Amino acid sequence: MKKWSVTSPGAQHLKLETAPIPTPGDYEVLVRVDAVSLNYRDLGVVDGEDGAAMPFPCTPGSDFAGSVVAVGQRVTRFAEGANVIGTFWAGWLDGDWPPTARVLGGSLPGVLAQYVVLHEDWLVQAPRTLDASTASTLPCAGLTAWFALVEKGGVHAGQTVLVQGTGGVALFAVQLARAHGARVIVTSGSEEKRRKVTELGASYVIDRQAHSQWDVLAREYTAGRGVDHVLELAGGENLATSLRALHQGGRISLIGVLGEHTMTFPSVPSFLTRPVIQGIGVGHRRALEDLVRAVDAIELKPVVDERYAFEQLPQAFEHLKRGAFGKIVVQAN
Amino acid sequence: MKKWSVTSPGAQHLKLETAPIPTPGDYEVLVRVDAVSLNYRDLGVVDGEDGAAMPFPCTPGSDFAGSVVAVGQRVTRFAEGANVIGTFWAGWLDGDWPPTARVLGGSLPGVLAQYVVLHEDWLVQAPRTLDASTASTLPCAGLTAWFALVEKGGVHAGQTVLVQGTGGVALFAVQLARAHGARVIVTSGSEEKRRKVTELGASYVIDRQAHSQWDVLAREYTAGRGVDHVLELAGGENLATSLRALHQGGRISLIGVLGEHTMTFPSVPSFLTRPVIQGIGVGHRRALEDLVRAVDAIELKPVVDERYAFEQLPQAFEHLKRGAFGKIVVQAN
């Protein structure tokens, strides 16, 4: 089989290697990887920036869809032929995040390979209604949006959700909020992306270049009430604007790989608005199973910007770096 | 103005009277009543069965939509001309139910009159997208379904809701569950009602006459998983069947005016299934405001079976007694 390996820091050191197909242990499953969805953090792993990553050489990649080819003796969760997706966090099954949890393509070997062996606990049944390319986008981007809005946020009809930008998490948030009867405001600096996200279901878009005080527009749109949920994807001073846009007791989800390294906000509004500001770091397996069930029920179609052949991983990373509208997927088989 | 009064127990003692239009006190509002939606409990009040009711003669009716005609000196929540609906519970604003809360057309005078004076706290803004007839159905039937599924139940996409029968609360539950991406199973003994509720959005209907063990069908429909929410509207032995249909940790909402006087269920499944069984007694004003916002956002159209002129109240009650598909509304002005 083929697999990608990065021998030392930097995308120029990515190598497509040949390796034997691995054999599953007692509780393990051999999966044929069909599609791998890329995340910004994969770039950090390739560049050696992620402190928790494997030592070089290593295989990057965390999110995939595939099908079970062989199972270990004591495996009970899956049979041969099952279509599966991975859990971003290996070992976070439900409830509180346990310190023993690890990340595929982080402190564990990644999935940019044609076959991988994984503990059966690190997989869930894939949705019936998606092909491998679209299903591969759920484990990190899809679950992050779901965890913020549904698992922790309890979004419901009649609420307003504000999403910053049009990255992978943001687009899932638009689709999920709409599927729960909520309205969605999206801020974006690009006219084309504002148009596309409107087609996807955004109720109202704000040009954040033209309106640095976008909270004023968000308040107007909600008749002065403020928004119920913010997905804070920008960080820095932006958090103060998010707070001003928020309804009393509203919720701000702080989501990983924020643009800025620190966040700042004024003290007084922070208690007068009584916000709940919660850090979201993807989510657990039980919530991913809930999301899969939801995807089938509402026939949600994740936005994939472009699919690349397995050999084209470097081009796929290039695309990711220059920005996309939707996920970038590499097809492995 | 005209108003209905019942002079002694029994619908035959309903009288249409003439009375002066009342004047609002400091914190009160004069409302022109446009539509009154009937509930089964109104029949109990007319028949003198409701222990908490006013002494005879009294005016029945709790759920209405109308518009503000005059306001008392210290009123701040509404101005003249505002379209409003009443809160079923006068004095339950948010959080826990306070023992001081009372019911219009129960321990307080009812609303089957062309004008009523009410404390400003007992009203909320009507939805923009509904006329008075449909808006009048929200305070009791609409809010009960919302409170069970959304406020307390946190229903979300991918879940399955099971609703018993096709009464007013049940039909709202179908619409609200669908608006949150959930699937709905409805049990009903009538083929025509099963057809109609399917048109309204039910995902699966069960003939409960033919299938007393309807839990088996509900489990099959959910691939063995069981349903996430049950609106228990039948009571008696039926609760045991609801428990068998339930997913681990699922939720059963016990809703008022159940057909049977006692409920019975086996002990062992009651803890092995780890259900949450919660009594729902309509809901508070803040949740009604949330529902109004949702109705506008998702353009929910409540099902009204028939509208009657104000003089036709006796016929409207007759219709209610023989059964309806949707709410019965009396137009007051």
Place this chain on the structure above:
Amino acid sequence: MKKWSVTSPGAQHLKLETAPIPTPGDYEVLVRVDAVSLNYRDLGVVDGEDGAAMPFPCTPGSDFAGSVVAVGQRVTRFAEGANVIGTFWAGWLDGDWPPTARVLGGSLPGVLAQYVVLHEDWLVQAPRTLDASTASTLPCAGLTAWFALVEKGGVHAGQTVLVQGTGGVALFAVQLARAHGARVIVTSGSEEKRRKVTELGASYVIDRQAHSQWDVLAREYTAGRGVDHVLELAGGENLATSLRALHQGGRISLIGVLGEHTMTFPSVPSFLTRPVIQGIGVGHRRALEDLVRAVDAIELKPVVDERYAFEQLPQAFEHLKRGAFGKIVVQAN
């Protein structure tokens, strides 16, 4: 080593056998069992009444404390010498109960042996402040009370908890409620037990033989307000009395091995009181770790009625059958 085995249904078929000390697999731990705490369900297993039990011959027993003697190659949670207690549910780590979870001395071999091999996931660190006998009472009785009152119930200072009887769960409930600043009412038919439970911290005791309408006394004690939590340990018609004793929106925890096979309650109070009635089936590992931390912080001392030597298991079961005040513990080493 010695271990107990039951060869066919009935306590007369309990046999003390000799067996080789087992060897741990990759993820497994060898534990020297120091104390086993008995539960009523162990009697059911011995009598062959538990549908989920192992085929005969089998070893009963689920709750133990011991210390780690050897660890498998891939074990990370424990080192040799660690003092541990077992989790009643093998495989329920946090959040929702998974259908793959099993019970020691149920569908899995039991722990009435001097050494057992267990997956590392099925153990937690024992409290620092307890010896093995008292620590062995936490996995089922202690955790059930904690799960009902703290994990699910969020008990707090100023609330009133009502506990039925003086069984193992009830006594833990008294101690835990008191440790959170709550008052506790205990109903019991025995004057001696009422005296003992008062010494343990009960704020008020009711002779339930003399007062079948004990809800009236409970309401008086709470100045008419009603109690905030009931641990329903009796079942049957008693549930209706519990409902009448309950404060608006209060919580009733239905707890396993109820005396009666069905529960009955009247419909109308079930929604007018807006209770939350929740089935409790022990609890998960994360909550057991929370309980262990609490036991050390508040220096809770579980009530052990009597300790038996390993060979005296039949006498210990006899004691359990005729009733005890506190747990019956068998010392294994």
Place this chain on the structure above:
Amino acid sequence: MKKWSVTSPGAQHLKLETAPIPTPGDYEVLVRVDAVSLNYRDLGVVDGEDGAAMPFPCTPGSDFAGSVVAVGQRVTRFAEGANVIGTFWAGWLDGDWPPTARVLGGSLPGVLAQYVVLHEDWLVQAPRTLDASTASTLPCAGLTAWFALVEKGGVHAGQTVLVQGTGGVALFAVQLARAHGARVIVTSGSEEKRRKVTELGASYVIDRQAHSQWDVLAREYTAGRGVDHVLELAGGENLATSLRALHQGGRISLIGVLGEHTMTFPSVPSFLTRPVIQGIGVGHRRALEDLVRAVDAIELKPVVDERYAFEQLPQAFEHLKRGAFGKIVVQAN
């Protein structure tokens, strides 16, 4: 009667005036004020810094205990002779904060008078176990600590709470956390205050002058686990330290009148720790009633540093400015 009035900004403009005893309207109550507890925000009102305050001249003061002397015609909550305390927020009864809520001695006239007339909704029954001086400290300082730790935080036995400083809210937090079986870490720059707070129940004190990296000590004290709750009373860069001290998924309560005008924290830990950061702005009436019940149950004695006669208000404000250990109370009758 006498009452304090401030005629223009600045404590030098405080005047003790004579005024007629007011008369209650329909829903109002005349209360003889026995004790008024001072808060820092009262200084802001006197100095004209609070944007929401009444125009000058005005009477400051928000927190009091007293007894009902006369009731309006339609009052149902209290009878003559009832001992009462005020709610800090007039009009926040339960659930979400409503925008119509106002503050006594803020946008409403204050209570530094020998008699006040208030809406019956703005009062709750005083605790049985406290005199007026100590009871007067509950409405703001007591309720803020309760709302953060109990109502929103669900503190329980075995958890660790970290409190910054030894102000009024901090001391209540120490007492309340202890009453729920939690341990408490207090940071303080004063050796004397560290000694006093240890006597009050603090489990561990940190000299924050000597240890700017107090998170390291807090982690050590919790065996590396981190603390479960932080009451953030300092603000600014301190929030980043609080985040580092926090256990996964722990809770930081942002509490009013923070020392610094902005808060700053690094992005990455903000989602890796998955904290819940929640703004607390005192709390609602239902929670104050819960607190009163708790105070009686656990016999909590609020810390009063010094009592002043009514005429000594200027000296009392001076004491408040130079710092106290416990609340400063003015006795009005």
